[in-house]
Amino acid sequence: xxxxxxxxxxxxxxxxxxxxxxxxxxxxxxxxxxxxxxxxxxxxxxxxxxxxxxxxxxxxxxxxxxxxxxxxxxxxxxxxxxxxxxxxxxxxxxxxxxxxxxxxxxxxxxxxxxxxxxxxxxxxxxxxxxxxxxxxxxxxxxxxxxxxxxxxxxxxxxxxxxxxxxxxxxxxxxxxxxxxxxxxxxxxxxxxxxxxxxxxxxxxxxxxxxxxxxxxxxxxxxxxxxxxxxxxxxxxxxxxxxxxxxxxxxxxxxxxxxxxxxxxxxxxxxxxxxxxxxxxxxxxxxxxxxxxxxxxxxxxxxx
Amino acid sequence: xxxxxxxxxxxxxxxxxxxxxxxxxxxxxxxxxxxxxxxxxxxxxxxxxxxxxxxxxxxxxxxxxxxxxxxxxxxxxxxxxxxxxxxxxxxxxxxxxxxxxxxxxxxxxxxxxxxxxxxxxxxxxxxxxxxxxxxxxxxxxxxxxxxxxxxxxxxxxxxxxxxxxxxxxxxxxxxxxxxxxxxxxxxxxxxxxxxxxxxxxxxxxxxxxxxxxxxxxxxxxxxxxxxxxxxxxxxxxxxxxxxxxxxxxxxxxxxxxxxxxxxxxxxxxxxxxxxxxxx
Numbered sequence: 285x286x287x288x289x290x291x292x293x294x295x296x297x298x299x300x301x302x303x304x305x306x307x308x309x310x311x312x313x314x315x316x317x318x319x320x321x322x323x324x325x326x327x328x329x330x331x332x333x334x335x336x337x338x339x340x341x342x343x344x345x346x347x348x349x350x351x352x353x354x355x356x357x358x359x360x361x362x363x364x365x366x367x368x369x370x371x372x373x374x375x376x377x378x379x380x381x382x383x384x385x386x387x388x389x390x391x392x393x394x395x396x397x398x399x400x401x402x403x404x405x406x407x408x409x410x411x412x413x414x415x416x417x418x419x420x421x422x423x424x425x426x427x428x429x430x431x432x433x434x435x436x437x438x439x440x441x442x443x444x445x446x447x448x449x450x451x452x453x454x455x456x457x458x459x460x461x462x463x464x465x466x467x468x469x470x471x472x473x474x475x476x477x478x479x480x481x482x483x484x485x486x487x488x489x490x491x492x493x494x495x496x497x498x499x500x501x502x503x504x505x506x507x508x509x510x511x512x513x514x515x516x517x518x519x520x521x522x523x524x525x526x527x528x529x530x531x532x533x534x535x536x537x538x539x540x541x542x543x544x545x546x547x548x549x550x551x552x553x554x555x556x557x558x559x560x561x562x563x564x565x566x567x568x569x570x571x572x573x574x575x576x577x578x579x580x581x582x583x584x585x586x587x
Numbered sequence: 588x589x590x591x592x593x594x595x596x597x598x599x600x601x602x603x604x605x606x607x608x609x610x611x612x613x614x615x616x617x618x619x620x621x622x623x624x625x626x627x628x629x630x631x632x633x634x635x636x637x638x639x640x641x642x643x644x645x646x647x648x649x650x651x652x653x654x655x656x657x658x659x660x661x662x663x664x665x666x667x668x669x670x671x672x673x674x675x676x677x678x679x680x681x682x683x684x685x686x687x688x689x690x691x692x693x694x695x696x697x698x699x700x701x702x703x704x705x706x707x708x709x710x711x712x713x714x715x716x717x718x719x720x721x722x723x724x725x726x727x728x729x730x731x732x733x734x735x736x737x738x739x740x741x742x743x744x745x746x747x748x749x750x751x752x753x754x755x756x757x758x759x760x761x762x763x764x765x766x767x768x769x770x771x772x773x774x775x776x777x778x779x780x781x782x783x784x785x786x787x788x789x790x791x792x793x794x795x796x797x798x799x800x801x802x803x804x805x806x807x808x809x810x811x812x813x814x815x816x817x818x819x820x821x822x823x824x825x826x827x828x829x830x831x832x833x834x835x836x837x838x839x840x841x842x843x844x845x846x847x848x849x850x851x852x853x854x855x856x857x858x859x860x861x862x863x864x865x866x
Contacts, residue, residue, distance in 0.1 A: 305671035316705035523698020
């Protein structure tokens, strides 16, 4: 047995429950961001690691050298500005398309009899249990110039020459909507399934048309689900690398690809870090919104 | 007037939605049995790409590396994620809870390129500072635990929030201490969430290409990294065969887990009926 005096000074086991995951996340998630921030202010050097130190100890003085050229390059070089703009555009349009596809699905599933709801929901989630990479790859064969869609359309005589879909932004939209659809359906469903039908019935009784009841009651009530779903799709889509790399063309510039290129092809770690920091700043507000929604969800049933 | 959508609208929406979700995968699977090298022209039924896949030593080695990493990742993520979920749902206030909450939820949406880059730079800085940094499989494992942890936490904390607290209180009234209550009462109740959290972490880890590419270093290659490098060069029937095998495994696992869940549910309802009759 632990003597009572020692027991009082030993931390309560509950602190261990907090401390272990907390320390892990601080060490491998929070501190790495600070290191990225630091390296974004350093200069590219031919060395290992390939950057100069920001903080140096020279002649018993601490020297802090902040090199802003990585950030200046991001603003001055139109390639970077374009990449940020087109990332946000592609992610935004894909999110909107995903919402338009997912909302009817979530709505219909939420109105199914309870026994079939779970099966329908499982069928929505099931594809995301198979490899993401393979689901993206599947579209290459469909969208290619001599792929399925073009062969079908030409076989039916609708078009004479193949439509160029693969290696265009359209293919990237399709890929993002396809891969992220379950992340949009799930939060919408969780929200829609809780709605009180009597509100709609009351609206009908008061003479509302179905579309009026939808726009005046269902849609505003499902706002939290829409916000959560859009954030879940849009934030990762802005930094998406695999989909634009495989489905988009060389001109489908997205910031995840630029970061990858700076890191792997140019071996310019400081520039890659600066690209990451600016991406984080852009995503900060959506991430904060998402954090609040998510935490309310996690703690919501506590009180 | 009924508030439910009309029957044909329901079927149309679900039919189109599921066609969109499943057709690409089904087409991929069909073409894995194609004789021709050209992955889009059908020239006859054949198993030859499966043979070629099984003779590809590099691919098999990469698959084995990936499975090991995924197993270790899922196990660690479930332990840490359960702790984090307990902290989030059971402890109203502790110093730094806001930061903790942010650290738990941010990896859910953080772009993979940022996670990959930051963890790699962290390992390099660590190597600079203390002369030692995790390499190869260990570094991929740490990176994967970090990003899958958040998903496990979400799954487990939703189960914890639904849990009937009176069961725990009853055990405590009967003299069990907190640790005993956790292992005898709480853990068995949240076990299904732990299983699904484990499976989720396993598949996320098995699937990741971006984060692994950043942290892996030259010595270790995972299956997705191998697939990605060959897919980048264009269509390859061997990849179709690999995809079909992976999808088949997932489908079988899904059917089994669904069947087990259905059986469990049936038994519970039967128990409840019996209990009602005894009264």
